[in-house]
Amino acid sequence: MILAIETSCDDTCAAVVTRDGEIRSNVVSSQGVHARFGGVVPEWASRHHLELANDVVDDALATAGATLADVETVAVTQGPGLVGALLIGVATAKGIAGARRLPLAAVDHLQGHVAANFLAPDPFGPPFVCLLASGGHTLLARVQDHEGYTTLGQTLDDAAGEAFDKGARLLGLGYPGGPALSKLALSGDREAFAFPTGARVAGLDFSFAGLKTALLYKVRELGEEETARRAADLAASYEHAIVEALIARVTRALETEREPRLAIGGGVAANRLLRERAAALGVPVHIPPPELCTDNAAMIASAARWVQPAAFPHYLALDAYATRRAA
Ligand code: KG4
Numbered sequence: 281m282i283l284a285i286e287t288s289c290d291d292t293c294a295a296v297v298t299r300d301g302e303i304r305s306n307v308v309s310s311q312g313v314h315a316r317f318g319g320v321v322p323e324w325a326s327r328h329h330l331e332l333a334n335d336v337v338d339d340a341l342a343t344a345g346a347t348l349a350d351v352e353t354v355a356v357t358q359g360p361g362l363v364g365a366l367l368i369g370v371a372t373a374k375g376i377a378g379a380r381r382l383p384l385a386a387v388d389h390l391q392g393h394v395a396a397n398f399l400a401p402d403p404f405g406p407p408f409v410c411l412l413a414s415g416g417h418t419l420l421a422r423v424q425d426h427e428g429y430t431t432l433g434q435t436l437d438d439a440a441g442e443a444f445d446k447g448a449r450l451l452g453l454g455y456p457g458g459p460a461l462s463k464l465a466l467s468g469d470r471e472a473f474a475f476p477t478g479a480r481v482a483g484l485d486f487s488f489a490g491l492k493t494a495l496l497y498k499v500r501e502l503g504e505e506e507t508a509r510r511a512a513d514l515a516a517s518y519e520h521a522i523v524e525a526l527i528a529r530v531t532r533a534l535e536t537e538r539e540p541r542l543a544i545g546g547g548v549a550a551n552r553l554l555r556e557r558a559a560a561l562g563v564p565v566h567i568p569p570p571e572l573c574t575d576n577a578a579m580i581a582s583a584a585r586w587v588q589p590a591a592f593p594h595y596l597a598l599d600a601y602a603t604r605r606a607a
């Protein structure tokens with residue numbers, strides 16, 4: 281069994297997964313403390329990871345009906361993410377693995393999102409094009425094997441989830457704003473306002489900064505009262521623009537694939553409109569269940585199955601990295 285730990289942002293996560301990709305436990309402790317700031321406060325995230333890490337690991341083992349004696353490999357997210365937050369996970373993993381002389385697998389967070397697709401009971405194997413859209417990242421990848429991926433396109437500025445969150449904030453909704461904005465959009469008219477979809481960005485890259493600015497100007501133009509009255513229409517039009525921007529790049533990427541298949545991951549994969557639009561593309565589409573799309577440790581354990589782990593004591597010098605590795 282693999283015990284995995286994930287602490288790249290504000291969720292403290294631990295999971296127990298078998299070599300076959302069967303999830304025995306997948307514990308996520310979300311730090312509610314950031315909502316009042318309208319975003320994640322990195323130093324607070326680190327401190328909370330430190331407080332929660334051991335309990336979350338214990339919970340993951342207990343839920344799996346396992347003890348440390350059943351664990352063959354420890355896996356941990358090495359990056360990218362908030363470096364202070366990552367370090368808590370890395371130090372915890374080193375401590376557990378080192379104490380029992382177990383091998384340690386260092387996993388890339390984005391490869392983890394890709395590998396969420398490989399988990400039982402409904403594994404989706406390569407080749408496929410993968411859209412990863414979260415609060416921190418937005419990229420299109422070609423996945424040809426279980427070990428890695430090639431980046432086809434990425435955001436030039438904000439991530440899609442960030443665009444949702446910033447839009448939600450402009451409309452006076454809470455944090456994280458994606459789910460709230462999407463809910464409000466249900467009762468709105470997506471054709472009411474024309475927001476930019478980053479169409480001027482050629483190829484497979486994304487841009488969401490212009491969209492956010494367009495909403496800001498629209499809110500200023502309408503004024504407080506009218507913005508409140510048209511909030512659902514604004515949300516629906518804004519959501520529509522983000523989803524169309526994502527779907528346009530996905531469509532373009534699939535056009536050149538010999539065997540077009542699509543997987544979607546990251547928190548934004550929970551979005552209802554995106555799921556609807558993806559399902560209508562006419563190619564096989566795989567979207568893991570929501571709890572495997574948002575940050576979790578089961579996906580890290582899944583990716584670890586194809587990572588060569590380091591033996592004790594070589595991993596004791598392992599460091600976290602904040603930014604995405606070239607892929
Ligand atoms: O993958 P994730 O849980 O954490 C990061 O690694 O960022 O993604 C969180 C992001 C947030 O920006 C949140 O607003 C967005 O995913 N999100 C959604 C929905 N659910 C979560 N965006 C749009 N519609 C949703 N239903």
Ligand code: ZN
Nearest residue numbers: 414546574575
């Ligand atoms: Zn993530």
